[in-house]
Amino acid sequence: MKERLRENLDRIRTHIRHICEKHHRNSQEIRLVVVTKTIPAEVVRELMALDVQDLGENRVQEAKEKIRHIKEPFCWHMIGHLQTNKVKTALEIFSTIHSVDSLKLAQAINQQAEKVGKKVDVFLEVNTSGEEAKWGLRPEEVESVLNQIESCQNIRILGLMTMAPLTDDAEWIRSTFKALHNMRLKYNSRWKLSMGMSHDYPLALEEGADILRIGSAVFEGVLETNEK
Ligand SMILES: *Cc1c(COP(=O)(O)O)cnc(C)c1O
Secondary structure, eight states, X not given: OHHHHHHHHHHHHHHHHHHHXXXXXXXXXXXXXXXXXXXXXXXXXXXXXXXXXXXXXSOHHHHHHHHTTOOSOOEEEEOSOOOGGGHHHHHHHOSEEEEEOSHHXXXXXXXXXXXXXXXXXXXXXXXXXXXXXXXXXXXXXXXXXXXXXXXXXXXXXXXEEOOOOSSSOHHHHHHHHHHHHHHHHHHOTTOEEEOOOXXXXXXXXXXXXXXXXXXXXXXTTTTTTOOX
16 A cells, blocks of 8 residues: 555656656645545555655644544645635634635634634635636625725745646637636735646646645555455
């Protein structure tokens, strides 16, 4: 199991380096968040020895259960839709929330963060593909949300997050990443972009991604060969 994990990670990291070289980017500045949703704790723990620091989960309850069995000091990222009634628990677990998709949620996080004396790093999730079933702010909402959360002292906006559509249409995928990059240019050039998953991270890197959220490519073949 561990060997397969190591191979998968090596392959992904090498690929990231190659793409960065080709596009004159510094691969040291790219952060890989390994997405561990549905992956059992004993497999997750192996990642510490493989030099992984950042892990992503998309459900508060699943993450909470899992983390009870993980003593290694990972940095946990919330990447899925967050209901306001789960904010309190979420802030006990996660250092960064990638999925702030409404003004109401931003304000709830700010309020809870203030209560517990924290500053929380967040990304605004933007629905740049325009798919109806997707979470995320509509691009035209972003400006007013930004204005309204300016007074929120306990959240720190690190950047923008998006999810590309599940499609083989590379140009559609690329256009959703480009749209996020253009929003960064418009609002704050220092922001980071959280975009790119197993199937589309090369395109995301080409379009300016700083943080990749990769799950299935890391765990491919790992659970199947987990013989005890
Ligand atoms: C599951 C998930 C990922 C990782 O997807 P893979 O295809 O497994 O790499 C990234 N971001 C979000 C928001 C997810 O829910």
